[in-house]
Amino acid sequence: MLILEHRFAHIxxxxxxxxxxxxxxxxxxEGRLTDGATxxxxxxxxxYHLGDIVVAVEDGPAQVIERTPHIVSTQALDHLVLRTHASGRAQVTTNARTAEAAPGDLLLIDLARPISIAMPPVVGVAVVVPRRLLANGRGASGLPSRHVLAADRDPLIRLLAGHLIHLADVLAAATEAQVAELVPATVALCRAIDTSGGPAASGSAESARDAASPTVLAVRRYIExxxxxxxxxxxxxxxxxxxxxxxRLFEGTGGVQACIRDCRLAFAMRALRQxxxxxxxxxxxxxxxxxxGDPRVFSRAFRRRxxxxxxxxEPGSTPALPHRPDTGLLGWLRTL
Incomplete structure (x- = not known):
């Protein structure tokens, strides 16, 4: 387990x-403090870098955070973030549409799409998961397309939100053996939130482990x-x-055809931004x-992703941000 921490009491x-x-x-x-915020x-x-996922724990001010089109296009990350907070109401804006997240709700953030979130002072917990670990048998992430998942509508959402809050408490003292069990359990809970509204996909924890098996990784390398x-x-x-x-190797992570498609689109994004x-x-x-082969099919698939x-x-191999592209947090995310 690796830890990257920012504290401010010394300032x-x-x-x-x-x-x-x-x-x-x-x-x-990118972010800004709201008027009068300190x-x-x-x-x-x-x-916390836990191998297959990254967990973020934040005690922050009233602020607006954004993933701009420039950040999205230059980083080409294909991960999803599920985030919850304990107090206050956050405003989430995507494609000129705004939704509100109450305490205990889940925010679903697609790192491959621009988004803006305005939030009060909050204690928040988020988990960053590669999309491939959340894919269902239909070849795509089974998570809902909406960005706010209301806790009062689904006990599974309350369960995952509570799990994330308690996970943040546990990680500070967790052993490596405990982390090895907590990661697939966390991914399995994320996968349980399915658009069908039905029961959780069977074998979720096993699928999370299978996605990193040597054979699957070798197949992915060959595809790339x-x-x-x-x-x-x-x-x-x-x-x-x-x-x-x-x-069967890929049935729990979206299917082999989806893997081929995703690798092709990621290659295209890298070629364009570089x-x-x-x-x-x-x-x-x-x-x-x-x-x-068909440019129109390619363009439609690229836009969907x-x-x-x-x-x-936007061209340019690195984002105009104060971190080198493959060190620190961004380096962690690229290895997921």
Missing amino acids: PQEGRRGRAWLASLPPLY VSLNASLRY EHLDRVDIPALMKHFGLSRRSLY SPTARRPKLARLAHDCGI YGMSPTEV
């Missing part, structure tokens, strides 16, 4: 404390190295697997290189 000046808090929000967010001496922001021509028969032949065995403006790849060429068209991705 006596109120103005400097506020600036230090805002400097701690990147790379995930950062208390007890404010803190702590991240052969994007332009990889398909199911090629994977079966290379790894000596039957179709049923191959599908290309100078004057040398941006042609859409048809990029679609061909990542194995999606990242919330923007390929032509809207």
Whole structure:
């Protein structure tokens, strides 16, 4: 377990404390304090890297945090955040639509899409989970498309929100053996919140572990190295697997076809953000290189995943943020 922590009690000046808090929000967010807000001496922001997930624990001021289109396009993260808080009401804005989250509700934040959250002084807990660990048998994340999950509508939401609050208390003194059990349990609870409203997917904790198995990781590496021509028969032949065995490896994490699609779109995002403006790849060429022959199909899939068209991705290999791109928290997230 790795820990990254920001504390502010050593900064006596109120103005400097506020600036230090805002400097701690990147790379995930840009932020500003709301009018008249101050950062208390007890404010803190702590991240726990637990292997497959990252947990954030925050005791913060009244503020507005944002994932801007620039941050989204330059980082190309494909993770979801589930966040809850103990007091106050937060305003969540996406695509000019605003929803309100009460204490105990869950905020569902897609790091591949822009979002703005205005919140009062809160003690909040969040878990960052790779989308592949939350995928259901239909080949996509089963989590609802709305960004506020109301606790008064679903006991599962109350269960997960309570779990996150108590998880924050436990992690400060948890052993490595305890963390090894807590991580798949936490992922399983996240997966239990399904659009169908039905019971939790069976084998969730087992699926969370399977997603990091050596065979699955080897298949993913092969897919990434052969994007332009990889398909199911090629994977079966290379790894000596039957179709049923191959599908079973990925059945708890969205399916092998979804894995191929996601790897192709991630490749396209990296190519776009790392290309100078004057040398941006042609859409048809990029679609061909990542194995999606029809540019229109490629554009639709890209927009569904990242919330923007390929032509809207800003060039530049790193975000204009005060952290190096692959160190600290961002480095952790890239390894999930």
